Amino acid sequence: MLSITVYPIVFLVLWLAFAIVAGLLILRLVLTWADPNPFGKVGKFAFWIRRRTEKWVYPAARLLATYGVNTRYGPLVTLLVALVLTYFLTQVISNTFFVIDGLILGIARGSTSIVIGFVLYGILSVLVLFIFIRFIAAWFVFSRATIMGFVRRVTDPILIPFQRLIPPVGMFDLSAMIVLLIIWVLQSVVLRVFVR
Secondary structure: OHHHHOHHHHHHHHHHHHHHHHHHHHHHHHHHHHOOOOOOHHHHHHHHHHHHHHHHHHHHHHHHHHOOOOHHHHHHHHHHHHHHHHHHHHHHHHHHHHHHHHHHHHHHHOOHHHHHHHHHHHHHHHHHHHHHHHHHHHHOOOOOOOHHHHHHHHHHHHHHHHHHHOOOEOOEOHHHHHHHHHHHHHHHHHHHHHHO
């Protein structure tokens, strides 16, 4: 179904886009460290690359500057974030297709337990997505009027008790990782109880 027919195409497109972005970021990193003559052909090309990638690299460079790290490493941080986001996006899409396929299977078989299992699995998957969004957005300011404010209101009741046990280390919330592990265990339990 969707997992077999559509997902491989989406997977290929996402990783191809990541490869293009990674190539531009690595090229920018090399050209930044090479520091070519700004009036030569290589310098003009470096400026063109810099203009194309600045909107991606600037937040990472700003983060590095706040900790006193050389901002030339901004493309590496951006590359790492792009890698994590691409991987997570492929997982979210795979999970979405898995839930849709499972719901279609449950409806086709007329099995209420399969439908309930995949609905519960889907709800837990949305919760994983919200926690991941919150984990990534820890670098930015939350506003109650934005989607981030909504994500925070949904995830606070789950994360706050764990944060009391394991406080955040710098900008990283380790309690979120524990909650994610618990949710993944719950998802496998839901599949075993309702689907198999």
